[in-house]
Amino acid sequence: MGKATPMRYTIRMLIYYQDIAPLSDFGIGIPVSDIRAPKCIEYLSGLPEIRPHLEALICKEHEESISRTDVARVHTPNYVKRIFEEERESTLIEAFELLDEKGNYNRYDPSKAKRPLKELFDTLLVKTAGTYQCAKSALESGFCFYFGGGFHHAHPDFGHGFCLINDIMIAARRLMAERRVESVWVIDVDAHKGDGSAAIAHSDPSIRTLSIHMGAGWPLDGLEFGPDGTQHPSFIPSDIDIPVFEGEEHLYNQALAEGLEKLDAFMKPDLAIVVSGSDPYEKDTLPSSAKLQLTLEQMAERDRLVYDFLKERRIPAAYLMAGSYSPESWRVYAALLELALKDRLKS
Template identity: 50%
Template sequence: MIIHHSRFAMRYTDYGIGIPVRDDRADRTFQALCGHSTVGARVAAWHYSEPLPEITAEDLLRAHDAAYVRAFLSDAPEAALMESYELLDEQGRYNRYDPAKAVRPLRELATTALGHVAGTAACAELALEHGFCHFLGGGMHHAMRSRGRGFCPLNDVVVAARRLQAQGRARRVWIIDTDAHKGDGTAEITLGDKSILCLSIHMAQGWPLDCTPLDSAGNLRRQFYPSDVDIPIPAGGEAHYLPALEHGLDLLEQLSAGQRPDLALVVGGADPFELDELPSSAPLRLSLEQMRERDLLVYRFLAGRGVPQAWVMAGGYGRESWRVYAQFLTQVLGERGG
């Protein structure tokens, strides 16, 4: 199943935000699938367009603290959004932000972000029913317990996992994060939670790991909190990426001690792609073929073990990022017969 709702597009320029996310990456992926000679003919079988679940404060509180949830759900979420999208620099000046160019109020981004949380929650539910689902959105893996960061106001991945656990529909969950940037928010929120095991394969250097691990007081900075399996890839290490990921998946399975998870949430960022346009993704440059092999490696690892899998988009910046999702989904939908 594929979840696609154009109304949840993050049209950052509408808010005066200059982040290089193409507003149409989800739409172009969906159009490519619909236009495919065989997959497109079965669109009614794989496209989910029903209403998404309502995300409540109770859902958010399973991942975020009460003060942050209150601020985010209030009538004035602007301060939380400014921090999430890094719209102020250290001197308090606007960063990649010009409110004079905005045609929509910034607070509307809070509603859009909640829509992405709902999409990921629906994706997880459908994965349990059908074995596979991909949401063309979501993946806000940098949001931490008490704040958003890295373009991520809410951690939809953890919210979705714990929502299913609270409903009694899942006990053990894996989160497999292949975005170029470490899934630091997910690691921070789930630290010590043995019911959710996290793997993150990411750039060894650069944001969010572009500072010393310890702060001035000698405490470990939150972005360095460990995932259960961390796979840092050094600059120039593209040839080792796929073997390292395969080994990491084996380690994740070993950590599960023979207990198959009820669900895997896959944060399938397109930003390791060599044509990605976000400067902070530059140290990792996988070819389109390597991206295809990455996604199929994860997909087949989970499918071979009978683990339901819910995929979300996460990072992907620039005019070519849609190709990463389209090639993967074309193949998976073809293999699954729509």
């Protein structure tokens, strides 16, 4: 008898950088849980269908990097100059909201920092490279999940909501510049509207955006128009916006399914980037996510809807971890990965 045919699952479907400095190293106290990825890997290693293949599916190496040119495809020249040259620390303070309205430190204590704040920018470039690497892998394998990324609140000329640069758009525009893709869908299921992505992709038919999010609350908690009639950039619409208000959680997945059908009316893309935040989960601890409270079962249905929608249309899917602020949030990602990897390994 001949030798057994080796498993063909050598293409990485999980991007897991274990050497990224946590925000606490910079004195930042945003409640991001560091156990999410390890707990997911531990859970997956306990599944007999996945365990034999898990090591081959994980990429832990930094195979890509992000240049100033990559960032400049998305952000304005003045903003790029600020973050690369002149005002790196101040832009980080603004984007991560480390000062309150009175100028006092907010979730930030420089005395507890192990690294200078300005070095966080280099970490964000590495994280953005992970998003690009995930998208590139998805084009090869059909599916890839990155334990990181999803900086959807970064606008062309400013950052907020813990997002300095928009890794989603940087990855999409680089793939286009390299002629790997011509069109991309961004499906954003984070609790907060993907306002930066919507602003960047506005009037760009090569990138279509869908965002299902809290109908009230940050970043839509201010005035839409200023005294001079200028619209606040956070209110620039996505191609498809699906606001869900408090008490409407039972309608969430129905609304998402209807939104996906509307998205399907656009030309089929070469890639979908899914901003797969777990912060709509009822056990999330970030105060600004509190207006959306989905059960674990509803979260699983959400992720199955998106996964099946893309699979049925044979659209490669790059998933980003995005917003998650609870020690329990790993369960959301573990359920998604169990679904996706079991499906991919049997096909």
